[in-house]
Amino acid sequence: MKGLLLKDLYTLSKQTKVYLLFIIMFSVLPMYNANCFALIYAAMLPMTALAYDERSKWNTLAKMMPYSETSIVLSKYILGFFSIGLALAVTTSAKLITPLFSEERFEPTDVMVIAVVASLAVIMLDVTLPLFFRFGVEKGRVIYIAVMAVMAIMVVGFAAGAFTFAMNSSAEYDLNIPIILLALLLVTAAVSALSVRVSVAICRKNTD
């Protein structure tokens, strides 16, 4: 597994630099919730790695090496989780640091928004990776764009809802943020576990 992750990191080394630049750029943009795009962008990295694999026919070789189907699949999920995690860390740090240098106030609901978008990014990864494993990069990309469009609508809808909610929260609601974050984590973990199982089954079937 470590070998597979290293291979992806070497392959994506150029992309990783651009990716880090994008994350930082999106994270510090003063636009409302623009930093959330960093999380969505981070979820795309495993798809790029899969595209490189397909181009070099790496998987043909990998199937003959001491890698199990599970480790081949898991390596892509771990890459995705790692990149989303990194984006989450940078985005959250930016949200915490920005008030020190500007008049912008830190709102607890900002953490909520970031957490929800991070969950959406992970779920997007969970939805698209099995499709890429099943249909390959070319067809998978078309499906990916459709998923992205749906996700974008959800993100925009959520952001608008969160904004309205934030405006009214002090008067009307008492939000238990830790409980909501825990629930989000559990739902996302469950979806990811299911997605990994489906991807492994697809990879096993691909050898039929």
Place this chain on the structure above:
Amino acid sequence: MRRNDAMNAIEVKGLCKSYKDFSIDNVSFYLPSGSIMGLVGENGAGKSTTIKLIMNAVKRDSGEITVLGTDNISKEFHLTKEDIGIVLDEAYFPEVITARNVNSIMKNTYKNWDASKFYGYLSTFKLPEKKVFKEFSRGMKMKLAIAVALSHAPKLLILDEATSGLDPIIRDEILDIFNDFTRDETHSVLMSSHIVSDLEKICDYVGFIHEGKMMFFEEKDRLLEEYALIKTTKAEFDQINSGAVKGKKITEYGVEALVERKALPKELVTEHLCLEDIILFLAKGGNR
């Protein structure tokens, strides 16, 4: 097919795999330890599919495959792969990585990875350590794949068209490496190729696969002893037992035929025979 009592590196029995428009049909052969076996056949004959089936990269429909004593569909086969060096028709490494990167990847892939051996091969093959893979020539790419295959103490090398597309000098160098590898009698090589001359140079056993069927599997020397190539007149040819004729080419000047040597009259002069002749006659059947 004769069986060898010594341990076999590979045993394939009654292997079947069907696709929509192609099938591997009841293929059987074995590779004794310490030997080199050539799997020969035209493009699309089923050589690569057979290799994928041996490595369980494709699931078989029926039959049995044992590699280094392990059933290839058992969970333990994952560990057996540590002892198998694999070289495919292309190197299949991502194009932006370097030989140094390959070392780091393989160090974290194979338990027995020997970095000093790998760098030794890079030096022997004059391969650059920092150049990206996409800038390698085909010969360099194949040499890198061979360096990887040899650097984790494999007991078995499986090579799928590893020499095709290479110039004769590099091919010769690479064949020498495979030959050296089998000096250790626990080492074996299965090598598929449609370049019969390469196989004739180094193989102990030859399997000829045609349209998914194993036409023959035999010791190379025995094959060359068993068959004879004759060029004769139509009248002389008609006197030979037709059952002994494995293939023939009739021209206006006479008949050229592959015949079982034991069926020939002693006075009949035979021509120099090479493996390629045997394969061409057998592939084309009764008429060329």
